[in-house]
Amino acid sequence: MNKLNLSKILISAFVFSLGCISCQTKVNYIPIDNNPIQFVDPTIGSGGHGHVFIGASVPFGAVQLGPNNITMEWDWCSGYHHSDTTIIGFSHTHLSGTGIGDLGDILMMPVTSVNDYSIENLSAKTRLSGFSHKTEKAQASYYSVHLNKYNIDVELTASERVGFQKYNYKQKGNSQVIIDLERGIGWDKLDKAELIKLDDYSIAGYRFSKGWSKDQRIYFVTKFSKRIKDFKQVGENAQYTVLSFEGNGELMLKTAISPVSIEGAINNLTTEIPEWDFEEVVANANTKWNKELNKIQVKTASQKDLKIFYTACYHSMIAPSLFNDSNKDYRGTDKKVYKDVDFNNYSVFSLWDTYRAAHPLFTITQSDRVSDMINSMLKIYEQQGKLPVWHLMGSETNTMVGYSAVPVVVDACLKGIKGIDYELAYEAVKTTATGDFEPGVKEMMTLGYIPADAMHESVASALEYAISDWAIGQLAKRLDKEDDAIYFAKRAEAYRNYFDSSDKFMKGKMKDGSWRTPFDPYSAQHRVNDYCEGNAWQYLWLVPQNPEGLIELFGGDKPFISKLDSLFSISSELEEGASNDITGLIGQYAHGNEPSHHTTYLYAYAGEQYKTADKVRYIMNELYSDKIDGLCGNEDCGQMSAWYIMSSMGMYPVNPSNGAYVFGSPLFNEVTINLPGNKSFKILAKNNSDKNIYIQSVSLNGKEYTKSFITHKDIVKGGTLVFKMGSTPNTNFGKANQDRPQSIVY
Secondary structure (H helix, E strand, O other), X not given: OOHHHHHHHHHHHHHHHHHHHHHHHOOOOOXXXXXXXXXXXXXXXXXOOOOOOOOEOOOOOOOOEEEEOOXXXXXXXXXXXXXXXXXXXXXXXXXXXXXXXXXXXXXXXXXOOOOOOOHHHHXXXXXXXXXXXXXXXXXXXXXXXXXXXXXXXXXXXXXXXXXXXEEEEOOOOOEEEEXXXXXXXXXOEEEEEEEEEEEOOEEEEEEEEEOOOOOEEEEEEEEEOOOEEEEEXXXXXXXXXXXXXXXXXXXXXXXXXXXXXXXXHHHHHHHHOOOXXXXXXXXXXXXXXXXXXXXXXXXXXXXXXXXXXXHHHHXXXXXXXXXXXXXXOEEOOOOOEEOOOOOOXXXXXXXXXXXXXXXXXXXXXXXXXXXXXXXXXXXXXXXXXXXXXXEEOOEEOOOOOOOOHXXXXXXXXXXXXXXXXXXXXXXXXXXXXXXXXXOOHHHHXXXXXXXXXXXXXXXXXXXXXXXXXXXXXXXXXXXXXXXXXXXXXXXXXXXXXXXXXXXXXXXXXXXXXXXOOOOOOXXXXXXXXXOOXXXXXXXXXXXXXXXXXXXXXXXXXXXXXXXXXXXXXXXXXXXXXXXXXXXXXXXXXXXXXXHHOOHHHHHHHHOOOHHHHHHHHHHHHHOEXXXXXXXXXXXXXXXXXXXXXXXXXXXXXXXXXXXXXXXXXXXXXXXXXXXXXXXXXXXXXXXXXXXXXXXXXXXXXXXXXXXXXXXXXXXXXXXXXXXXXXXXXXXXXXXXHHHOOOOOOO
């Protein structure tokens, strides 16, 4: 055999071997077919402490139509928990993932054979029915269940402001529906209500309630597919109304809600669902969900990961929710009705949670809605004198510490979101941060810190204020307000006043300048101590606006890394009586509560980005699942899911208003973010697997990229980001100072 022929054989053998390797490594991706809604499982998080909503809705819709259980303990904040097997009715408003219960408005229950029209007989305890999860079907846009007691099949779907129900009565005789305006969820208590019969096929009314939302007002109209045979009301304030219909079989009903008036509800009904085609409404809702879910397309061979990811996307789009009519009329925080409005008004702003990742995610996937959300907040500012803290259905609940609307507003402005008055936005953030609104602000402005003996949760409040103050300083700088920029930059450094260099913890500082004693970093008595739903271990790292400054306080990279390592390795035991929100523990890292969400990404600021990888992969694989208890803590209106969405793409907004995303460990081999203007941003993870979790190198649009973060500007331009992954850390990736994440990126 001559050398030429031998060379040909060797080349052929090499090519053949490459082909075999290619066959062996080819990934059989599960096809999505532009129908990601098929992977959404709303029951994920309906057990454990997830507190998620179960029922039918559309993205960011005003209506969340779903079942309510009889039990109303803490894990029933959404009105439903998977451990329960009773249903008392189907209400049109729900919260998803909150730690406090409210809403549950306009509760309807199909029943049979109501002859005793007494309050006791019509009460939830008496009328409830058992059901089996085997007969239950929960999808993003559709819910169905069989009520055992009455032998009735129930189906639900919805548009933005209309809930559509279909009952199939299988018993002999007539059909009945109980309208319950008395009962709400959690703290909700009826204040005033009225229900009237408009005509032979329609009823209308209103329900005013007090609870977590201090003054909630909802108007409604319901149209039935059958003539109302009998109309009976029981109790004051129209607590209960029983409607009777001739015969059994199918009964359909459409209920439109409005924050403004009955007339507004009627217009919402005729605008959104004028006909009786239930299947068409389901199909329309599916189309709306698919449109939003398709904004991020992932490729994977894991059915489990697809379910977790797209369910997380679904959960991230239940709130904020529309709080206006189809003609855009809305009721403000001042309870006045505003007409001739040029934006969609939103409510349900769980800002202490969602400012961290959900709202930054929206600037990528919901840029068309972000301006409406910001304008809603600015109108709230004009109506109540400050930006929202935790806004619910036209009421300020003032729940949680900080003025967390500030980084959301600033982030949108600095990213150049159109349709926002930036000067008004600046006025709103500055006034909120300097007015006499939030506890401890006066002390911050005069002393530079909040004395622990002046108020509870002083450390948590001050650290949250500093995050927002940093954002205000950056917006002031952008708008050429130099004096304000300097002032707020100084206030953003307030975290330094709480750092005790002797043991390297953030501590409560007393009026005389001494530290609170005795000190226990494991203490979780947040109501009488210095932290909010956490302890000193978790709050030590709450400086996302300036991790470099925190590293400096530690004395450099090595002691910072050493302390951060210990966070994940020390005992997970908590003090007796610890907050229910301290869950999802890895050592003392608590993924079940939001102040910890950025912490795993801090390694990159000290030049050891690779240490983030194993931790975020563990969290994604172990603390999120496709099971009923698949969330390790409260969903909190999308924040728990937003962490997963961002992290699974390989990045996270540590500083939620500086326009940068720190790299972690991409879960999916390929992600496509579909952007406005027919642009897309692709994220490819080469050689990715459960073992190959470490970034070896990165390229952006075909060029070597050495930084361990990427900017929002680069993403929205469109392009391709490629991670090359490996099973062992590349300790040099992102190690150089110029390649580390920075506080100021814009």
